[in-house]
Amino acid sequence: xxxxxxxxxxxxxxxxxxxxxxxxxxxxxxxxxxxxxxxxxxxxxxxxxxxxxxxxxxxxxxxxxxxxxxxxxxxxxxxxxxxxxxxxxxxxxxxxxxxxxxxxxxxxxxx
Amino acid sequence: xxxxxxxxxxxxxxxxxxxxxxxxxxxxxxxxxxxxxxxxxxxxxxxxxxxxxxxxxxxxxxxxxxxxxxxxxxxxxxxxxxxxxxxxxxxxxxxxxxxxxxxxxxxxxxxxxxxx
Numbered sequence: 001x002x003x004x005x006x007x008x009x010x011x012x013x014x015x016x017x018x019x020x021x022x023x024x025x026x027x028x029x030x031x032x033x034x035x036x037x038x039x040x041x042x043x044x045x046x047x048x049x050x051x052x053x054x055x056x057x058x059x060x061x062x063x064x065x066x067x068x069x070x071x072x073x074x075x076x077x078x079x080x081x082x083x084x085x086x087x088x089x090x091x092x093x094x095x096x097x098x099x100x101x102x103x104x105x106x107x108x109x110x111x
Numbered sequence: 112x113x114x115x116x117x118x119x120x121x122x123x124x125x126x127x128x129x130x131x132x133x134x135x136x137x138x139x140x141x142x143x144x145x146x147x148x149x150x151x152x153x154x155x156x157x158x159x160x161x162x163x164x165x166x167x168x169x170x171x172x173x174x175x176x177x178x179x180x181x182x183x184x185x186x187x188x189x190x191x192x193x194x195x196x197x198x199x200x201x202x203x204x205x206x207x208x209x210x211x212x213x214x215x216x217x218x219x220x221x222x223x224x225x226x227x
Contacts, residue, residue, distance in 0.1 A: 033215060042201060042218040088154065096208050098167060099216065101154040
């Protein structure tokens, strides 16, 4: 079945440093979504990418979808303590299939 | 407030108990999901109901039994669980994904289950 791998599993940065998490799928994806889960909280939808090579920005967050639609990344510029949490990617193999989640990357930001 | 309400938030049960988790969504969505979240594991999809019909059951042991009486309510009935079933159980809802919507998931706060 479809597998979605995410790296790194964990990253600890100083406030102000950049952060990137990478997501790789074993199969071509129709689209990919990103979610953030704060400690003790529940996953919250951030964004969806659909087109090959697509890049979307949300303030300090930049999301990319690979040309082959098998990988994606989330980059945070100048991290803040409010960025702490686990970031999950989730991919769909077709437009209407259920999402397959990666294991997530836990981000810790020290002030 | 996510629009998806789960009760109870915390549950401790013995292996011989029978309990139920409840989920209610106020978003007008037509699909509901149960996920299991354990430490060091990805979110595991357990069940999917689309338009009140179960469309996916990911090899979940029969000691977990879902029920979806209508598009706004979802239950997970638990019986004779094992300690390894201790986890956070997350309910989610969405619109069935189409070309017109992302089908993004809206999660509830979760029910933290401990099986003794």
